[in-house]
Amino acid sequence: MNLPRHIGIIMDGNGRWAKKRGLPRSAGHIMGSKTFRKITEYLYDLGIKVSTFYAFSTENWERPDEEVNSLLKLFGEYITIYYNDSEMKHKYSSVRILGDKSKFPEELRDRFLELENNTAANASEYQLNIACNYGSRDELCRAFELLRDKDGPITSEDISNALYTHDQPDVDLIIRTGGEKRLSNFLLWQAAYAELYFTDKLWPDITEKDIDEALEFYSSRERRFGKIDKDNK
Numbered sequence: 001m002n003l004p005r006h007i008g009i010i011m012d013g014n015g016r017w018a019k020k021r022g023l024p025r026s027a028g029h030i031m032g033s034k035t036f037r038k039i040t041e042y043l044y045d046l047g048i049k050v051s052t053f054y055a056f057s058t059e060n061w062e063r064p065d066e067e068v069n070s071l072l073k074l075f076g077e078y079i080t081i082y083y084n085d086s087e088m089k090h091k092y093s094s095v096r097i098l099g100d101k102s103k104f105p106e107e108l109r110d111r112f113l114e115l116e117n118n119t120a121a122n123a124s125e126y127q128l129n130i131a132c133n134y135g136s137r138d139e140l141c142r143a144f145e146l147l148r149d150k151d152g153p154i155t156s157e158d159i160s161n162a163l164y165t166h167d168q169p170d171v172d173l174i175i176r177t178g179g180e181k182r183l184s185n186f187l188l189w190q191a192a193y194a195e196l197y198f199t200d201k202l203w204p205d206i207t208e209k210d211i212d213e214a215l216e217f218y219s220s221r222e223r224r225f226g227k228i229d230k231d232n233k
Contacts, residue, residue, distance in 0.1 A: 002219040004172030006050040007043065008187050008194070011036065012178030013202030015067070026070035031204035033074050037081075040128060042208045044093070046215075050127040050168050052098065054186050058135035061103070072108060075132065079111045093126035094119045098164040099134030100142075127168060136188035139163055165190055173218045175211075177203045195221050 011032060018028030036053060043051050056071055097112045104112070112132075143162035147154050160166065171190045174183070179200040183191065197214045199206075 001215060003046065003048055003215065004218055005048070005169045006052070006171045007048055008052045008054070008171040008174040008191065009039070010054045010174065010176040010184060010186055011203040012176060012180055014204060016178065017202040017204045025067050028204060029070055029074055033078065035204050035206050038208070039206065039211060042211060044126050050129070052129035052131060052165070052171065052187065054131045054134065056132045056134070057185060058099070058133055058138055072105065076108055076111060079115050093128055094122040095128045095130065096164070098129050098131040100138065101133065103133050129165065131186070135185045137185055140189060159189065163189060170194070173197060173214065175199070175214045177201055177206055193223065195223070
């Protein structure tokens, strides 16, 4: 099977999963975090070098305070698990938080930075990106600001190197759960030629089999990057 170098996953449906069961939305996020761990482990086993998970968008701050606080607590708990669970297969992989960390509470912001700094040297093994307070338009604005004083024309390579995902390959496959069929401001630049895979299953219900089906879809695609098949010239 032809595997992607970089997978992006939009983890959608945690709240709806909880609502269907008469539970608070926070319960859906807790279950979603367990699915997150399971799937990151599976991608590691498959040998996929880079994965990016959309955990919290710049727009998610508009959700009820209770839900936002629950998510922030989960982020802190994940960092603790990452350091302390000896059974976590990708424990020594590189973790990068994509997004503007300045809006997070100071303690969580410091823990994010510590996690990034302590794992940065492991990127050749497996790169795990977690998009938190992330929005692709904001990311592009940040990149253009960084390039404001550049001499000469700005190239596509310049922009790519100014993104949060600098030094990583563009995303090859984006998987979105929960039934929606849009990118929702996720990796817009990096996904210029990504294959898009949508499933109605809610994120907490996603299994390794669902990932296999998405990878089979990806493997069946003929990726021409704007060119034409040599047989159709």
